[in-house]
Amino acid sequence: MAAYQLLIIGGGLSGIAAGIRAARFGLKTLILEQHNLPGGLNSYYFRQGRLLETGLHAMTNFAPAGAKQAPLNRLFRQLRLSRKQFEVHEQLGSEIRFAGRSLLFTNNIKVLEESIAAEFPGAIDRFRLLRQAIAAYNPFASAPWRSARSFLSGHLRHPLLADMLLLPLMIYGNAEEHDMDLGQFVIMFRAIFEEGFFRPGATMREFLDLLVQQFHEFGGELRYRCPVAAVETDGDRVVGVRLSSGERLTADTVLSTAGMPETMRLAGWEGDQTQYVGRMSFMETISFVPRATMASLAPDRTIIFYHHGPRLAYQRPDDLIDPTWGVICFPGNFSGLSPEDSAQIRVTNAASYLLWKGLAAGAYGVAKEQWSRAAIAASEEIIGNYCASIVYQDSFTPVTIERFTRKAQGAVYGSAIKVRDGATPWGNLFIAGTDQGYLGIVGAMLSGITIVNQHVLR
Amino acid sequence: MSREEIKDVLLEIIADIDEEADFASLDTDAPLRDQLDLDSMDFLDIVMELRKRYKLQIPEEEYPQLATLTSCIDYLEPKLQTV
Numbered sequence: 001m002a003a004y005q006l007l008i009i010g011g012g013l014s015g016i017a018a019g020i021r022a023a024r025f026g027l028k029t030l031i032l033e034q035h036n037l038p039g040g041l042n043s044y045y046f047r048q049g050r051l052l053e054t055g056l057h058a059m060t061n062f063a064p065a066g067a068k069q070a071p072l073n074r075l076f077r078q079l080r081l082s083r084k085q086f087e088v089h090e091q092l093g094s095e096i097r098f099a100g101r102s103l104l105f106t107n108n109i110k111v112l113e114e115s116i117a118a119e120f121p122g123a124i125d126r127f128r129l130l131r132q133a134i135a136a137y138n139p140f141a142s143a144p145w146r147s148a149r150s151f152l153s154g155h156l157r158h159p160l161l162a163d164m165l166l167l168p169l170m171i172y173g174n175a176e177e178h179d180m181d182l183g184q185f186v187i188m189f190r191a192i193f194e195e196g197f198f199r200p201g202a203t204m205r206e207f208l209d210l211l212v213q214q215f216h217e218f219g220g221e222l223r224y225r226c227p228v229a230a231v232e233t234d235g236d237r238v239v240g241v242r243l244s245s246g247e248r249l250t251a252d253t254v255l256s257t258a259g260m261p262e263t264m265r266l267a268g269w270e271g272d273q274t275q276y277v278g279r280m281s282f283m284e285t286i287s288f289v290p291r292a293t294m295a296s297l298a299p300d301r302t303i304i305f306y307h308h309g310p311r312l313a314y315q316r317p318d319d320l321i322d323p324t325w326g327v328i329c330f331p332g333n334f335s336g337l338s339p340e341d342s343a344q345i346r347v348t349n350a351a352s353y354l355l356w357k358g359l360a361a362g363a364y365g366v367a368k369e370q371w372s373r374a375a376i377a378a379s380e381e382i383i384g385n386y387c388a389s390i391v392y393q394d395s396f397t398p399v400t401i402e403r404f405t406r407k408a409q410g411a412v413y414g415s416a417i418k419v420r421d422g423a424t425p426w427g428n429l430f431i432a433g434t435d436q437g438y439l440g441i442v443g444a445m446l447s448g449i450t451i452v453n454q455h456v457l458r
Numbered sequence: 459m460s461r462e463e464i465k466d467v468l469l470e471i472i473a474d475i476d477e478e479a480d481f482a483s484l485d486t487d488a489p490l491r492d493q494l495d496l497d498s499m500d501f502l503d504i505v506m507e508l509r510k511r512y513k514l515q516i517p518e519e520e521y522p523q524l525a526t527l528t529s530c531i532d533y534l535e536p537k538l539q540t541v
Contacts, residue, residue: 025507025509026510065478066478068476068495068496069495069497074499074500077475077476077499077500077503080474080475082477083477084477449499453499453502457502457506458502458518
C-alpha cells in the first residue's frame with residue numbers, strides 16, 4: 001500500500017485547494033512545497049520587517065455572500081469555508097489610461113458603461129450588445145481556439161476601445177502574446193468587469209493561513225523545504241516521488257502544480273517541453289511612500305492600467321522590461337481598509353526572461369536598479385512624482401519568479417496551450433493550476449478543486 | 459436508520475455544505491438543487507459525504523434517484539437499514 005492516497009507537488013493556491021478537497025473526504029494527502037512558505041505565485045516575503053506580497057494585486061470575481069452561483073462563493077462552499085465570516089474589501093475604482101484616453105470601472109459595471117458613453121459616445125450601444133454576447137457565451141464548453149480580437153472588432157468596430165478593454169484582461173490573465181482565446185477572454189471579462197476587484201482583510205499571509213489551517217483541520221499534511229527531484233514511474237503508472245534529499249514517497253495518485261514543462265522534466269515525459277513554455281512574464285517594482293505622499297497621488301484609485309503607445313502590443317519586450325505599458329496598483333486603496341503609516345505603490349511591466357537570465361550576477365543587480373527607476377519614472381507620468389519620497393523599495397524579475405515557483409521562464413500565466421482535463425500519459429498523474437487552465441487566485445483554486453473532483457474523488 | 463433519521467442526516471449534510479441553506483420552505487417532493495440553488499459540485503459533495511460516513515458507493519447513473527428529499531430517503535432507506 002502506498003504511503004499516501006494523494007501527493008500534491010506545490011503548496012500554491014491550486015495545490016492547497018486540491019488538498020483541502022481530498023483531505024475533506026478522508027484521503028490521506030500530503031502537499032510538498034519547495035519553499036519555506038505557502039502560496040507559490042501568490043505568496044509573501046519579508047524585507048526590513050515589512051511584509052511584501054508577491055502575486056496578488058487584487059482578487060477578481062467579487063460577489064456578495066448571497067450570490068450562490070458566483071465562482072467566489074462556489075469556491076468557498078467547495079473548501080467548506082464560511083463566506084459570511086470572510087472579510088472582503090472592494091476596490092475604490094480602477095482606470096484604464098490609454099494613449100490619452102481614460103475609462104473608469106468599479107464593481108458596478110454601470111460605471112464602465114457610463115464611462116464608455118462619455119469617452120466614446122458612438123460605441124456605447126455596441127458595447128451593450130457586446131456584453132449580451134459575452135453573457136450568452138459558455139467559456140467552459142470545449143471549443144477550438146477563437147480570436148478574442150476578431151470577436152471584439154466584430155462587435156465594437158472600434159480598435160481603440162477594443163485595445164482598452166483588452167489591456168486589463170490580458171495583463172491579469174493572458175498567457176499568449178498579441179491575442180487571446182475567446183473563452184479565456186469571456187472568463188476574464190466576467191471576473192474583472194462584471195464581478196470586479198476586492199482584497200481579503202489583512203494580507204496574503206492571513207489568507208494563506210486560513211487555507212492551510214483548513215487543510216490541516218481535515219487531516220492533511222504539508223511539508224515545506226521539500227523540493228521534488230523526480231516523479232517516479234513504473235510503466236503507465238506513477239508510483240510516487242523522490243525528493244532532493246533522496247527520500248522516496250509513494251502515492252496512489254500524484255497531482256503536479258509545477259506547470260507542464262517542469263512536470264515533464266520531473267516525470268521524464270518524452271515530448272516537446274518548449275511548446276508549453278509561456279512567453280509572458282513581468283517585473284514588479286514595489287515602493288513604500290509616506291501616507292501623506294500617497295494622498296496626493298491617486299487617493300481614489302485602486303488599480304491603473306496604462307499604455308502610452310497607440311496600439312496595444314501585449315508581448316515579451318525586446319528590452320529587459322517595457323515601461324511604456326503596465327499596471328500601477330495601490331494595495332492600500334480598497335474600501336474599509338484603515339490607513340497605514342506608509343502606503344505601497346506596485347508597478348508591473350512586461351519583462352523578458354531570457355534577457356534577465358542572460359545577465360551576470362553583478363550586472364543583474366545593476367539592471368534591476370536601473371529598470372526599477374525606469375518603471376517608477378513611467379508610473380510618475382501617470383500619477384505624479386513620488387520617487388523622492390520613497391522610504392523603501394524592492395523589485396523582482398522573471399528570474400526570481402522562476403526560482404521560487406518553478407514556473408518555467410517565470411511565465412506567471414503559464415503556457416498558451418492549456419491541458420484542460422489535467423491528464424498526462426500516466427493514468428494516475430494529473431496537472432492542476434496555471435497550465436490546466438484557470439488563472440488568478442480564484443481560478444487557481446477552482447483548478448485544483450476541479451481536477452480532484454474529476455479524477456481523484458469520483 | 460429510520461426515514462426520519464435519514465432525513466436529519468441529509469439536512470445536516472446540506473447545511474454543512476451550504477451555510478445559506480434555508481429549509482423552512484423546503485418542498486420535500488421538489489428537486490433539491492433548484493430549491494436550494496445548488497450546482498453539480500455541491501451535489502457531488504452530498505454523495506461524497508455519504509460515502510465518507512457510511513461507505514456507500516453511489517454510482518453516477520443512480521444520481522437521478524437523489525433528486526428530491528423524499529426520493530433520497532426512498533433510495534437510502536434500504537442501504538442504511540443496518541446503520
